[in-house]
Amino acid sequence: MNLQRIDAHSHVSFRAFRDDEDAVIRRSLEEGTGMLAVGTRMETSLEAVACADKHDGIWALVGLHPTHVFSSYVDDSEMADVSTPEKFDIAAYRALARRSAKVVGIGECGLDYYRLPEGGDHEAIKEAQRAAFRGQLDLARELDLPVMIHCREAHDEVLRMLEEYREAGRPIRGNVHCFTGTWAEAQRYLALGFYVSFTGIITFPPRKSDLGQGKETLADVARQVPLDRMLIETDAPYLAPLPHRGRRNEPSFVKHVAAFIAGIKHVSVEEVERQTLQNVKALFRI
Ligand SMILES: [Zn+2]
Numbered sequence: 001m002n003l004q005r006i007d008a009h010s011h012v013s014f015r016a017f018r019d020d021e022d023a024v025i026r027r028s029l030e031e032g033t034g035m036l037a038v039g040t041r042m043e044t045s046l047e048a049v050a051c052a053d054k055h056d057g058i059w060a061l062v063g064l065h066p067t068h069v070f071s072s073y074v075d076d077s078e079m080a081d082v083s084t085p086e087k088f089d090i091a092a093y094r095a096l097a098r099r100s101a102k103v104v105g106i107g108e109c110g111l112d113y114y115r116l117p118e119g120g121d122h123e124a125i126k127e128a129q130r131a132a133f134r135g136q137l138d139l140a141r142e143l144d145l146p147v148m149i150h151c152r153e154a155h156d157e158v159l160r161m162l163e164e165y166r167e168a169g170r171p172i173r174g175n176v177h178c179f180t181g182t183w184a185e186a187q188r189y190l191a192l193g194f195y196v197s198f199t200g201i202i203t204f205p206p207r208k209s210d211l212g213q214g215k216e217t218l219a220d221v222a223r224q225v226p227l228d229r230m231l232i233e234t235d236a237p238y239l240a241p242l243p244h245r246g247r248r249n250e251p252s253f254v255k256h257v258a259a260f261i262a263g264i265k266h267v268s269v270e271e272v273e274r275q276t277l278q279n280v281k282a283l284f285r286i
């Protein structure tokens with residue numbers, strides 16, 4: 001299959017695509033956009049693997065998202081019932097990762113301290129998230145697979161965990177997805193050998209509170225991330241880039257992320273797509 005680009009992070013099997021998943025996939029593949037289908041818990045990981053097994057140009061990641069280790073988070077575009085908490089079962093994920101050659105990574109996994117429930121026991125939830133994350137880092141090491149990291153408001157802690165693994169002689173490979181952190185944080189991921197990926201958020205005008213003297217925007221951060229360490233993604237169905245902002249996102253829209261990055265880096269769109277395609281293939285060995 002002749003791919004021009006790969007959407008490094010999408011959820012094409014989520015409920016948001018229940019009526020037209022095949023059509024969305026066909027439109028993407030026909031224009032040369034492959035994709036990584038990323039799981040967020042056991043059900044969606046199973047769906048991601050089934051989707052990858054069915055289509056050339058799609059690969060799967062299996063993992064447990066940090067918001068699914070506790071019960072309050074409900075997102076109706078993901079699946080019918082996402083409110084049941086899941087404990088990371090390493091044996092079950094190991095078996096799933098081994099079941100198909102199309103499984104190329106573990107995730108999304110990480111820490112999310114942004115969506116902690118009001119009134120919940122935050123320390124207990126954070127501890128459960130850390131345990132699930134460590135379990136997935138261990139599985140990634142064991143299977144020699146890269147991880148897809150999800151992180152909100154916890155970059156320092158995620159980085160310290162990754163740095164600990166490296167110092168212990170057990171380095172982790174991977175990508176930090178939907179990056180919205182600072183250049184200082186991006187540099188620490190790069191120093192660990194990680195790739196950094198950007199979604200349609202990069203195409204949104206910065207909030208007024210993000211502007212001002214000495215403040216960096218996400219575009220300022222992306223401008224400094226070397227192209228050979230960057231991936232492009234949609235996180236579909238979420239975060240549709242301009243000009244589709246506010247609508248359901250889909251993998252074919254990743255070209256708008258590529259175009260925006262080309263603009264801020266003063267290179268051609270073809271160059272961004274060629275290099276990020278090479279990057280995603282190298283990291284996930286596809
Ligand atoms: Zn995520």
Ligand SMILES: [Zn+2]
Nearest residue numbers: 009038108235
């Ligand atoms: Zn995601």
